[in-house]
Amino acid sequence: MHSLIVSTADDQTYCERLVMIIVTGGVGFIGSHTVRALAEAGEECVLLQRRTPRIPPHLADLPIHVVQADVADLDALLAVGRRYPITGIVHLALALPWPATDVDPIGATGGALAAFLNIVRVAQTWGVRRVVTASTIGVYGFTSEGALTEDVPIPLGHVHAIPTFKKITELLAGHLSDTTDVDIINARICGTWGPGGHLPDPFFAAPSLAHAAARRSEPDLSGLLAPPHAEDALDLLYVKDTGRALALLQLAEKLNNPTYNVASGRATSNADVVTAIASVEPGFQCELPSSGGRPVSWLDITRLHEDTGFNPQYDTAAAAADYIAWLRAGNPR
Structure with a gap:
């Protein structure tokens, strides 16, 4: 027998609800903003959380239910489906252990694949029409240049555990979409920053720069995987826009494609971020070394815009202002 531990934001009878969307990883960084975007669109969500059934304070104002359950179970x-009328799934939980921990890598990989298959299995059982699953900008590799559309060939080489696993699940999603009645949508999420994000983010400097500006201190960039340079550029999207894009993909009446870039549609360099932060905090300075010319790429969002109407609401300066204000308001991360 498997126990189901639940917290609910209100006392309303669950069976009265005709529509509920499960968000795995829904109390996390991107997940919590996706839940808020879904709630603002009038949807009620069930959040799956492996560690606790408690509703986090930053989501307590929303019509949500938190269930302590592991996607691998x-x-x-x-x-969960026997308790709630689930009609949609947004799968954001990263079941693959990262950073690397002292675990059996074969067993961990098998568990991550089983978790993804479990999501598809329950979607089929419940008659869910659409599963939106998180992929990553990393599937494109790190040497591309120019606008990257969803149809460009994906390199098969292994560079990092996360993009490797996402490539595998994208292929599985295509196979299962063709052989089941579940529509599985891959959301290739670009570099995302903002409230609740990682510090440091090992892949790009923007969060560390914003935290330094909020504290009026020198940036600590030692946690990045590689030393940052002024010209280093990435497609960066503010997390509130990321959550809204994922919500639109889940709620769109019709989607014409299996894969969508979730991005800003432009490249933002570290120098751009420093300039944006300085417009909010005039005393902020960060002198980054120059690397010379490097390939610059960004994700084309034409497909996302045409099928959902998505346009980013935050440019780099607006994102920096909102993030720094959030940090200065005494939030924990």
Whole structure:
């Protein structure tokens, strides 16, 4: 027997609800902003959380339910569907252990694949029409140049655990979409920053720069995987826009493609971020070394815009202002 531990934001009878969307990883960084975007669109969400059934304070004002369940536990997932009328799934939980921990890598990989398959299995069981699953900008590799559309060939080489796993699940999603009645949508999420994000983010400097500006201190960039340079550029999207894009993909009446770039549609360099932060905090300075010319790429969002109407609401300066204000308001991260 598998127990199901639940917290609810109100006392309303669950069966009265005709529509509920499960968000795995829904109390996390991108997940919590996706839940808020869904709530603003009038949707009620069930959040799956492996560690606790408690509703986090930053989501307590929303019509949500938090269930303590592991996506790797099929019986626990099926029990959620017996309690709630699930009609959609946004799968954001990263089941693959990263950073690397002292675990069996073969067992961990098998568990991550089983978790993804469990999501598809319960979607089929419940008659869910669409699963939106998180992929990553990393599937494009790190040497591309120019605008990257969803149709460009994806390199098969292994560079990092996360893009490797996402490539595998994208292929599985295509196969299962063709052989089941579940529509699985891959959301290739670009570099995302903002409230609740990682510090440091090992892949790009923007969060560390914003935290330094909020504290009026020198930036600590030692946590990045590689030393940052002024010209280093990435497609950066503010997390509130990322959450809204994922919500639009889940709620769109019709989607014409299996894969969508979730991005800003432009490249933002570290120098751009420093300039944007300085417009908010005039005393902020960060002298980054120059690397000379490097390939610059960004994700084309034409497909996302045409099928959902998405346009980013935050440019780099607006994102920096909102993030720094949030940090100065005494939030924990």
